Amino acid sequence: MxxxxxxxxxxxxRRCEPExxxxxxxxxxxxxxxxxxxxxxxxxxxxxxxxxxxxxxxxxxxxxxxxxxxxxxxxxxxxxxxxxxxxxxxxxxxxxxxxxxxxxxxxxxxxxxxxxxxxxxxxxxxxxxxxxxxxxxxxxxxxxxxxxxxxxxxxxxxxxxxxxxxxxxxxxxxxxxxxxxxxxxxxxxxxxxxxxxxxxxxxDAGEPPRVMCKHNEYDEVEEGAIAFSNNTVERAFFFGRNEFSSLYQLLPLHLRQCSTFELLTACLWRCRTIAINLNPNEEVRMMCIVNARSKFNPPLPLGYYGNAFVYPAAKATSKQLCQNPLAYAVELVKHAKASVTEEYVKSVASLMVIKGKKLKFPMHGSFLLSDLKNMGFKEVDFGWDKAEFAGVAKAVGPISFVNSAKDKKGEVGVVVSICLPAPVMERFVKELEKMLMQPNQGDEDRSNLISSAL
Structure with a gap:
């Protein structure tokens, strides 16, 4: 489970006064x-x-x-x-x-x-x-x-x-x-x-600013009724070797070299889309966070501590995502991630200048997953040794975070917090359980790759 x-x-x-x-x-x-x-x-x-x-x-x-x-x-x-x-x-x-x-x-x-x-x-x-x-x-x-x-x-x-x-x-x-x-x-x-x-x-954008790429992550859409109101619940989901092995069994052989994060992203996007039960023709977006530091030539200088990521959107209709197999979502995620170049980053900056800083990603039908499992927060040692747990504490609306964690048996894996309205969460859990019912066929090479990725 x-x-x-x-x-x-x-x-x-007991707290002292803020200072x-x-x-x-x-x-x-x-x-x-x-x-x-x-x-x-x-x-x-x-x-x-x-x-x-x-x-x-x-x-x-x-x-x-x-x-x-x-x-x-x-x-x-x-x-x-x-x-x-x-x-x-x-x-x-x-x-x-x-x-x-x-x-x-x-x-x-x-x-x-x-x-x-x-x-x-x-x-x-x-x-x-x-x-x-x-x-x-x-x-x-x-x-x-x-x-x-x-x-x-x-x-x-x-x-x-x-x-x-x-x-x-x-x-x-x-x-x-x-x-x-x-x-x-x-x-x-x-x-x-x-x-x-x-x-x-x-x-910053170039001079003059030029939008050179397609940016589905900033599409203007009519916001729907699936709001993150006070009736939301948050639950955490653990993915270890067994869970990832089950998910890989759902993919054709040519896609089984995708990363665990690409697989997890596609899985959660599909389960979430089924759970929120949109009109079949409505578009849904999966924002794929990509670190842009290495995309520049030369790379951004070591020590740069500002935001240096973009989030290209994989996009499909609700019907396409829900009725196609998991491989369909994995392909969309891989394509979105691969689209990021230095030109893409400069294009995003230009879009901000031309359209205005108030531009933001559409909340309706969108999901964003940020991978922090290899960020190294647990390694931060103030003198008391490494942290037992370290990471983002909770989901923020449609934004979820992947943190490195252990389950109650001590197995190392990742944990993802999901925030959804209560009835939607029930459907999400059922969809995820169905997807994880695939038997682990004991692919030792794949199991070793999963363990090293976690």
Whole structure:
């Protein structure tokens, strides 16, 4: 069974008053423009990330709150735009006012152990709102702190590191780079091993801007009634070796070399489309996130921490996707991913300039899956060793995230949180179960490839 159920655990969290942690040394007071990719409307939301750490005897007598707060202040000297505030200029152009005001920070403690939270840590987490308190006024886009961090000490001596970041500032690679620098500072390093690179102009449109590619991800469509209202539920689904083996059995031989992420993307897109039960002729889109760093010639510089991804859309009618076999969806996903070149990225930037920054992907009939399993968040070590779990804490509407995780038996795999209205979720679960009923035929080579991919 792929579905994971969250614990109903309840615990009490005691919080100190929120504070602002500013750079440990004076930083430049200036304005920094975001790129034409960075400041699109679709990125104007906040992403919640959580990391769980066990007690470490070698750190006895050291307070994780103080260690991380001090490391944050030192890191902000190098990443000083994160200590500023977002402003909106002419035609919606976003820029950072590097005020040095700081990052929002909360010190907290909870009367619970890591073991009580759960044997298999995975989203959605019990009482996550307690682990990342929603400070009134902290969730805006403009004139607000760009990062919000809460460190919660646990009764066992471990702790929870939770943060919320303004997505227009950076992507997963950029966040990992920032957190890795914090970890280096926490362990006594004076300067980052990878210096941060701003250089947002590298992802600006050309002059004059030219849209050279087709961009189905920004199609203007009439928004339908499948809204992500208060009646939504979120469930986590685990995919390990057995689940992926079952899915590969559904593919013809020539497609069995597709990646596990391409297969997972196609599977979830198809199950979700069947579950939401659209008109057969309505179009559905699967946004395929592609890291553009290596698409440039030369590649973007090491240390670039802005958003450097695009999300070309695989597109089909609901009928085409639901009535064709899984291979049909896999082919569409592979084709969309392969379409990304440097020219494609520049075309997206040009589209933002020509059509305006308010352009965003259509919510109706769209699904977006972000692969974070190899991002390395678990490797971030503040001195207490690697995290037990690290990744995005929950789905954000039609956007889901793939995190590396273990099931209750200790098997390594990936976990995906899906957010859907309650009756739609029931249909989704049934469709996924049907797809996973394929017997594992024991292809040892494929099984080894799956294990290495996970």
């Amino acid at each position: 792929a579905k994971l159920s969250s614990s109903s655990l309840a615990f009490t969290v 602002l942690v500013s750079p440990a040394k004076p930083t430049p007071r200036e304005y920094k423009l975001l790129s034409d990719i960075n400041d699109q409307e679709s990125l104007r939301f906040q992403v919640p990330v959580v990391q769980f750490y066990h007690y470490n005897l070698s750190m006895q007598g050291k307070d994780p709150v103080k260690v991380i707060r001090d490391a944050l202040a030192k890191t902000l000297v190098f990443y000083y735009p994160f200590a500023g505030r977002l402003r909106e200029g002419l035609n919606g152009k976003l820029m950072v006012d590097c005020t040095g005001e700081g990052v929002l920070f909360i010190e907290a403690g909870a009367d619970v152990t890591l073991e009580q939270i759960g044997d298999a840590l995975h989203p959605p987490f019990p009482c996550f709102d307690e682990l990342l308190y929603d400070v009134p006024g902290s969730d805006g886009m403009l004139n607000c702190p760009l990062f919000f961090i809460q460190i919660t000490r646990l009764k066992c001596g471990g702790f929870v590191f939770a943060l919320r970041m303004n997505h227009v500032m950076c992507d997963g690679d950029g966040l990992k780079q920032f957190l890795s620098t914090m970890a280096e500072m926490a362990q006594g390093t004076a300067t980052p091993s990878i210096p941060p690179v701003w250089e947002r102009h590298l992802l």
